[in-house]
Every structure is written in C-alpha cells, then in structure tokens.
Amino acid sequence: MPKYRICPSILNADLLNLDREISRIAQESDLLHLDIMDNIFVPNKTFDLSESQRIIASSPIPVDVHLMIADPDDSAAVYALAGATSVTFHLEASTDVGSTVESIKSAGARVGLAIKPGTPFSAIEEYLPLLDMVLVMTVEPGFGGQSFMAEMMPKVRQVRSAIDQLPLPTPWLQVDGGVTLETILKAAEAGADTFVAGSAVFRSPEPAAMIIEMKNLLNRATLI
Secondary structure, three states: OOOOEEEEEHHHOOHHHHHHHHHHHOOOOOOEEEEEEEOOOOOOEOOOHHHHHHHHHHOOOOEEEEEEOOOHHHHHHHHHHOOOOEEEEEHHHOOOHHHHHHHHHHOOOEEEEEEOOOOOHHHOHHHHHHOOEEEEEOOOOOOOOOOOOHHHHHHHHHHHHHHOOOOOOOOEEEEEOOOOOOOHHHHHHHOOOEEEEOHHHHOOOOHHHHHHHHHHHHHHHHHO
C-alpha cells in the first residue's frame, strides 16, 4: 500500500490563534505546510523570516516549508537551519537549482522542487535524482481557496512515471492547491502521495477529523 501523507497548510488557518490551530491538527498530520510568500514572486505576502522561525521552532510536528519567493537561492538554507524538515523552492525563481538543492541538504533538510501550472515536467526532469520531493502546483501559487486544476494530472503522471524509474529511496510527489475530499483521489490516481490541504482542513468544523477522512478515503481506494 502506498504511504500517503497529508500536510495541512496554515495559509487558511486562524492566524491570530495559530498555536491553537496547529494543535488541532498535529496528531493526525504528517507535516505542517508553511507557505512563505514575498509579494514579488507571487502577489501575496505571508510570514517573514522571524515569524517563520517562531512557527518552525514551536510546531509539535515537522514543518514542510514552501518558498514562493523571488530569491530562494539566497535564503532557502536559512529555513533549513531554522529546523524545517523539508524546504521546497520554485524552479521558476531559481537561477542555480543545483547549488540551492545542495545548500538545503547541507543545512540538514529534505529538499523539494516546485513547478507552477504553466511549467512543463521537462523543465525539472534532470533534477529528479537530486530531490527528496517534487511539488506539482494544482493552482496558481499565491492564494488559498482556489479550485483544483484537474488538467495538471497528466503532468503528475509524467512525474510519477519518471520517479518510479529512479533507485530507492525515491522522491515524494506532492500536489498543492484545491485538495479536498472531492479531488484528492484524482491526484492519488495520477500518482501523488503527498497532499497539501488548506481550506478543506482549516475551514472544516473538525480539522483533525477531515484529515482522518482524507486518509481513510485514500486507503480504501488503494485496497479496491
């Protein structure tokens, strides 16, 4: 049975009560997804470095940092040094992918590479052997609550096919954007094994129960 991971994004959490919000999902979550936006690479701004460091340091579960910033080559390793378990940066923002991958790994974190909807799989194929995770965006990055782009599933299948040809341990395949009970199976069937869920979790009356329901749905589908 595939190992599925649910990574709730705090982008749609109550940011004024963040510690409480994280505690509500900590027991059922695999990682906490932390979106870092700079209002340059994407038209939104979220947490600055000091806020991110505090969240990483205080989180009871591993933190999965997603950098949607214009200068990941200069700052990605800082988030790894802050204690993030995983640091993902965007291919489109990097001028030296190989060096940034190495800087994250040297700082002790898993490394992920993300691509936006308009970026083809071929743009990242050469980097797959260097990575611990590939993130295929299923919305345009920048805002939570967007609708899942099913037209990204052929790209997810391409990535899965290439990952399956690599020696073990192979990279995780993450999708981010519009992941709900109605869409998560589409992504899993295309080959994703790691799912960022924001609105679906934190806008649910019982966030932890929603995570459990997502995992149960995935596991039932695997057994069929």
